[in-house]
Amino acid sequence: MNENMNEYKEISNPYLPLFIDFSEKPVLIFGGGTVGERKALRFMKSAPVTVVSLRFTDLLLKNAQSGQIQILEKDISKMSDADLKTLMKGVFLVVAATPSNALNDRISKIAKSTGILVNHAGGADAVVIPSLIEKNGLSIAISSGGESPAVTKYVRIQIEKTIGSDFEKMILIQNEMREELKKTIPDQKKRQAVLWEIMDSDEIWELLKSDSDADFEKAKKKAYEIVKNV
Numbered sequence: 001m002n003e004n005m006n007e008y009k010e011i012s013n014p015y016l017p018l019f020i021d022f023s024e025k026p027v028l029i030f031g032g033g034t035v036g037e038r039k040a041l042r043f044m045k046s047a048p049v050t051v052v053s054l055r056f057t058d059l060l061l062k063n064a065q066s067g068q069i070q071i072l073e074k075d076i077s078k079m080s081d082a083d084l085k086t087l088m089k090g091v092f093l094v095v096a097a098t099p100s101n102a103l104n105d106r107i108s109k110i111a112k113s114t115g116i117l118v119n120h121a122g123g124a125d126a127v128v129i130p131s132l133i134e135k136n137g138l139s140i141a142i143s144s145g146g147e148s149p150a151v152t153k154y155v156r157i158q159i160e161k162t163i164g165s166d167f168e169k170m171i172l173i174q175n176e177m178r179e180e181l182k183k184t185i186p187d188q189k190k191r192q193a194v195l196w197e198i199m200d201s202d203e204i205w206e207l208l209k210s211d212s213d214a215d216f217e218k219a220k221k222k223a224y225e226i227v228k229n230v
């Protein structure tokens with residue numbers, strides 16, 4: 001291995017992913033432009049979202065009209081620290097997405113001083129928003145620890161191509177089998193081994209790749225046979 005390879009290994013990433021239930025966790029976004037819009041669309045699927053900005057994208061206005069998000073028209077640079085603090089009260093996550101890094105830094109500092117998580121559009125801060133794949137029963141989050149959002153997006157596109165409906169069908173089968181096994185096998189290690197036997201079955205994966213319902217039933221039958229043979 002040459003010296004440059006060792007340099008690549010040096011890149012350290014302190015960020016850890018979590019899947020958090022955002023329902024009833026308010027998100028407050030500063031800046032209603034392209035970036036603020038992208039973050040708002042992500043969070044509004046589960047969380048109550050408010051966007052504070054001078055102007056808003058058409059899509060943000062549309063979502064405000066239909067009640068999906070709240071908007072607040074304000075010049076943030078004219079707001080005092082105390083006003084910003086009041087606005088942040090009870091908020092779970094603040095997103096600083098104005099075009100001014102100085103303003104974003106100020107928002108971030110205030111959020112941190114009150115113990116609120118903050119995402120900063122101008123670089124990696126307390127929270128980094130990952131690329132997200134939600135396909136066929138799986139959620140996959142990708143991040144480069146803020147080093148290259150373009151690579152993150154590229155990886156998302158590559159992985160998305162590989163997640164077929166066979167994964168969703170395997171999740172259904174695994175879920176059914178693990179419930180079945182809990183009823184019949186008290187030893188967790190044994191249950192784990194059986195689930196992996198099903199997972200490692202090329203025959204089952206082949207059947208799951210097919211579009212036909214009959215093949216899905218065949219795969220399930222095969223899984224039940226493995227369970228019964230323990």
Ligand SMILES: C[C@@]1(CC(=O)O)c2cc3[nH]c(cc4nc(cc5[nH]c(cc(n2)[C@H]1CCC(=O)O)[C@@](C)(CC(=O)O)[C@@H]5CCC(=O)O)C(CC(=O)O)=C4CCC(=O)O)c(CCC(=O)O)c3CC(=O)O
Pocket residue numbers: 038039042119120121122123124125127128129130131132142143144145146147148149150151152153156
């Ligand atoms: C640190 C972070 C903070 C955060 O926002 O959380 C951040 C920061 C910055 N991004 C910038 C630019 C771009 N961002 C994207 C795309 C995404 N950016 C996202 C996240 C993050 N972006 C966090 C780190 C994520 C990680 O760890 O990898 C994604 C994953 C999630 C989302 O935003 O929804 C989403 C992809 C969603 C998808 O899968 O589609 C593209 C790609 C494109 O659009 O082609 C470009 C142009 C190409 C490039 O610059 O790479 C700039 C301006 C740089 C400049 O001024 O030149 C900064 C500021 C800076 O760091 O300087």
Ligand SMILES: NC(=O)C1=CN([C@@H]2O[C@H](COP(=O)(O)OP(=O)(O)OC[C@H]3O[C@@H](n4cnc5c(N)ncnc54)[C@H](O)[C@@H]3O)[C@@H](O)[C@H]2O)C=CC1
Pocket residue numbers: 030031032033034035036052053054055056057074075076077078097098099100101120121122123149
């Ligand atoms: N994190 C990320 O994924 C990315 C971050 N960026 C960075 O994010 C920042 C924002 O980018 P865009 O959304 O593309 O900009 P934009 O120009 O599309 O939107 C900025 C928004 O902020 C509002 N705004 C500006 N000053 C304000 C003030 N004083 N008070 C209230 N609202 C104010 C504007 O009305 C506008 O709605 C830029 O600094 C950019 O470098 C850019 C691309 C990706």
